[in-house]
């Protein structure tokens with residue numbers, strides 16, 4: 001058993017994109033969202049993506065999820081099972097928390113005792129014990145994002161795409177979730193692309209940080225982050241602050 005979920009096979013694979021371009025529309029009203037993005041993220045790595053608002057971050061994730069086709073270039077390789085978490089948790093309000101998490105399994109016709117146990121393990125692991133039979137309207141924003149995470153993890157994704165998953169939360173809730181989130185992602189050895197507008201979040205959670213330029217987005221720089229184990233005391237570390245400053249100056 002590795003992490004929260006028993007895995008029958010390793011789904012951690014490499015992600016590689018080559019010269020992606022994306023133009024929306026045509027003629028005078030066309031929008032060049034992405035220009036020539038190439039990147040590789042190794043199995044089990046968390047790559048944070050930061051860039052100015054509207055530069056094409058969501059578009060990049062949507063291309064990786066197969067929801068949007070690139071105009072040019074290609075996704076060279078990516079795990080087949082991709083899960084995406086959006087900025088606002090998307091829940092079915094009439095379903096209980098447990099039934100929301102179960103949904104991807106139902107769609108694949110895989111629901112049994114073992115699966116119910118996995119849902120219970122996920123609820124426990126994400127601090128949601130006792131909330132499985134509640135409706136989404138009874139949960140806070142932070143809890144709902146954990147439910148989204150549980151629903152993404154239940155299908156054992158090889159690639160997890162997180163689009164500003166914590167941005168709707170207040171700063172204190174967000175920071176308290178950072179350690180938990182990093183622990184869960186690392187425990188399951190997940191390959192992750194995390195889009196965030198918080199530089200501190202990008203550095204705290206990432207093994208690498210990709211800085212995108214203004215639209216049309218291209219990769220401005222890539223930074224390795226080697227702080228080893230992450231705890232909230234890292235936020236006061238001089239090296240942490242200086243990397244954040246460097247990234248901020250690149251974005252300005």
Ligand SMILES: Nc1ncnc2c1ncn2[C@@H]1O[C@H](COP(=O)(O)OP(=O)(O)O)[C@@H](O)[C@H]1O
Nearest residue numbers: 024025031033052053054055056057058059060
């Ligand atoms: N489906 C679409 N049709 C037309 N333009 C779009 C579409 N999706 C995104 N765009 C445009 O592409 C640009 C990048 O959008 P997006 O990827 O959402 O940016 P970000 O996530 O970095 O804020 C924006 O100018 C946006 O208006």
Ligand SMILES: [Mg+2]
Nearest residue numbers: 057058059163
């Ligand atoms: Mg976006």
